[in-house]
Amino acid sequence: MSTVLMKGNEAIGEAAIRAGCKAYFGYPITPQTEVLEYMSKRMPKLGRVFVQAESELGAINMVYGAACAGERVMTSTSSPGFSLMQETVSYIACSMVPAVLVNITRGGPGLGNIQPAQSDYFQMTKGGGHGDYRAITLAPATIQEVVDHVVLAFELADKYRQLVMVMADGMIGQMMEPVELPEMAEPQRPDLSWALTGAKDRPKNVVTSLFLGAANLEKINLQLQELYKEIEANEVRYEEYMLEDADIVIVAYGTAGRIVQTAVKHAREMGIKAGLFRPVTVYPFPYAQLNEVASRAKQVMVVEMSAGQMLEDVRLATRDAKPIRFFGKLGGVVPLPEDVLQEIKAVANQAAT
Amino acid sequence: MLQEKVVFQKPHALHDTTTHYCPGCIHGIVHRLVAEVIDELDVRDRTIGIAPVGCSVLAYNYIDVDFAEAAHGRATAMATGLKRVQPGHVVFTYQGDGDLAAIGTNELIHAATRGEQFTTIFINNAIYGMTGGQMAPTTLPGQVTSSTPYGRDVHQAGYPVRVCELISTLTGTAYAVRRTATNPKEIRRLKKAITTAFKVQMAGMGYSLVEVISNCPTNWGMTPIESLKWIEASLIPYYPLGDYKVIEGVSRL
Numbered sequence: 020m021s022t023v024l025m026k027g028n029e030a031i032g033e034a035a036i037r038a039g040c041k042a043y044f045g046y047p048i049t050p051q052t053e054v055l056e057y058m059s060k061r062m063p064k065l066g067r068v069f070v071q072a073e074s075e076l077g078a079i080n081m082v083y084g085a086a087c088a089g090e091r092v093m094t095s096t097s098s099p100g101f102s103l104m105q106e107t108v109s110y111i112a113c114s115m116v117p118a119v120l121v122n123i124t125r126g127g128p129g130l131g132n133i134q135p136a137q138s139d140y141f142q143m144t145k146g147g148g149h150g151d152y153r154a155i156t157l158a159p160a161t162i163q164e165v166v167d168h169v170v171l172a173f174e175l176a177d178k179y180r181q182l183v184m185v186m187a188d189g190m191i192g193q194m195m196e197p198v199e200l201p202e203m204a205e206p207q208r209p210d211l212s213w214a215l216t217g218a219k220d221r222p223k224n225v226v227t228s229l230f231l232g233a234a235n236l237e238k239i240n241l242q243l244q245e246l247y248k249e250i251e252a253n254e255v256r257y258e259e260y261m262l263e264d265a266d267i268v269i270v271a272y273g274t275a276g277r278i279v280q281t282a283v284k285h286a287r288e289m290g291i292k293a294g295l296f297r298p299v300t301v302y303p304f305p306y307a308q309l310n311e312v313a314s315r316a317k318q319v320m321v322v323e324m325s326a327g328q329m330l331e332d333v334r335l336a337t338r339d340a341k342p343i344r345f346f347g348k349l350g351g352v353v354p355l356p357e358d359v360l361q362e363i364k365a366v367a368n369q370a371a372t
Numbered sequence: 373m374l375q376e377k378v379v380f381q382k383p384h385a386l387h388d389t390t391t392h393y394c395p396g397c398i399h400g401i402v403h404r405l406v407a408e409v410i411d412e413l414d415v416r417d418r419t420i421g422i423a424p425v426g427c428s429v430l431a432y433n434y435i436d437v438d439f440a441e442a443a444h445g446r447a448t449a450m451a452t453g454l455k456r457v458q459p460g461h462v463v464f465t466y467q468g469d470g471d472l473a474a475i476g477t478n479e480l481i482h483a484a485t486r487g488e489q490f491t492t493i494f495i496n497n498a499i500y501g502m503t504g505g506q507m508a509p510t511t512l513p514g515q516v517t518s519s520t521p522y523g524r525d526v527h528q529a530g531y532p533v534r535v536c537e538l539i540s541t542l543t544g545t546a547y548a549v550r551r552t553a554t555n556p557k558e559i560r561r562l563k564k565a566i567t568t569a570f571k572v573q574m575a576g577m578g579y580s581l582v583e584v585i586s587n588c589p590t591n592w593g594m595t596p597i598e599s600l601k602w603i604e605a606s607l608i609p610y611y612p613l614g615d616y617k618v619i620e621g622v623s624r625l
Contacts, residue, residue, distance in 0.1 A: 084453025
């Protein structure tokens with residue numbers, strides 16, 4: 020293990036390399052372009068594949084092609100680029116080939132801006148492309164977490180033969196923190212007999228998402244639904260901070276989670292019993308765990324850098340059993356811990372009256 | 373004792389099945405030629421095909437090699453990914469004029485300009501077959517289609533695009549030729565072109581494209597024989613057959 024100060028985007032690249040990523044395809048878009056540049060430097064030196072594609076459409080389809088060969092493959096992008104990729108994300112999900120996609124989210128909608136935001140939550144967790152699919156989505160809050168999540172993403176992609184996504188906002192992409200990088204690994208791969216490696220000594224393989232005939236496509240869909248049930252049962256991840264005796268449970272993820280953590284510390288110093296519930300997988304969302312935690316509290320708060328997208332999952336989890344106060348910043352504005360603390364105080368006062 | 377000698381048979385790389393193509397459609401001929409070339413080059417166990425969206429979306433049911441089904445227009449990007457991670461394999465895309473010359477043109481141009489080491493078989497029949505006969509970017513001025521019911525009006529819908537000429541201007545393109553399959557002589561020339569194109573990628577010489585001027589009897593509203601005559605009378609004058617880019621060294625393959 021080596022500890023080094025790294026920028027988030029570069030750490031993403033290095034983590035992927037250490038996890039055995041054999042091919043990276045990407046396109047420049049702020050605030051994740053450093054991932055592309057980092058990979059352009061490192062991958063050729065390692066004899067691995069790097070292509071700067073003509074667009075995000077090109078990049079995600081190159082990913083699809085290389086994933087069909089069973090190799091560990093990744094792309095990274097930011098929100099508008101992620102929108103471009105949706106059609107092929109849907110194809111990849113249906114075809115059941117493993118791949119990793121990192122979305123460094125920024126202000127939207129439209130061209131938006133290049134500041135950090137969390138407004139791609141719906142798109143990532145509810146299936147931004149067409150059809151009944153989901154993709155495991157990890158939401159790191161620190162550079163160390165994003166390194167761990169990139170490695171985990173490749174493992175989960177292999178385990179389920181699915182696309183796995185990492186959602187980190189532009190703050191995480193751009194900032195620098197010390198990280199412990201994993202050792203360079205030749206990963207243990209699962210059964211790849213389905214892959215398009217050339218039909219030598221075996222019948223040919225076909226990777227497709229086309230299943231003409233409703234009965235056929237229904238079968239495929241039911242298989243995917245079974246897979247998602249398995250994922251929901253086994254891959255939920257979340258973090259709890261000062262929740263044992265919390266009256267106010269604040270739900271936040273990624274950078275917002277980090278900001279809330281500071282605010283909770285200050286609130287506790289003021290005698291307010293606040294705590295943070297931080298989803299680490301936003302799909303599968305920790306519904307049961309949040310429900311349990313909220314049932315022991317008096318109030319729930321949700322803090323997001325969006326108009327309230329995870330808010331809907333929090334309402335689903337808690338069944339609106341407790342009052343929920345939402346605090347959101349839009350358009351790439353990042354809240355300060357003081358801002359969140361004001362909200363916590365308001366909630367605490369409300370409870371007192 | 374009489375000995376039987378096989379002088380002609382179905383290619384091994386062609387599945388022994390019926391296709392869904394319309395009677396008289398040139399897809400049948402081209403599929404067979406691709407399979408013959410795969411047999412003769414003995415590359416079946418390292419060939420990967422990529423099927424488009426279009427009439428040949430089910431090409432993977434007919435040619436017996438590993439196959440992927442691409443999103444509309446994106447086969448050349450998929451081929452890029454597949455070939456880059458498996459450079460010793462033979463990769464080909466098989467695409468129609470909607471897939472290649474409309475939605476997929478950006479991916480085509482960039483695969484060619486990067487000199488990607490795969491082959492595109494481009495079936496140009498100046499119409500969208502699978503979706504019921506709409507205008508293609510290759511539809512001729514004045515040609516009646518289901519979305520140009522009064523004939524393609526160049527003031528409204530612009531002019532057809534000539535893919536071979538376009539791709540031949542790119543340095544990464546090693547081999548870009550236009551052929552057809554309207555008679556035995558042309559079919560033999562087409563087969564030679566496909567063979568050469570595969571050899572170009574196997575020699576790592578760059579991007580190869582074989583454009584096949586093809587027919588659509590159903591949507592042109594013609595009999596198969598009439599459609600072959602229409603290719604010769606109307607399409608070939610606009611899309612002349614020939615070699616548009618053949619780089620140094622290809623002739624020695």
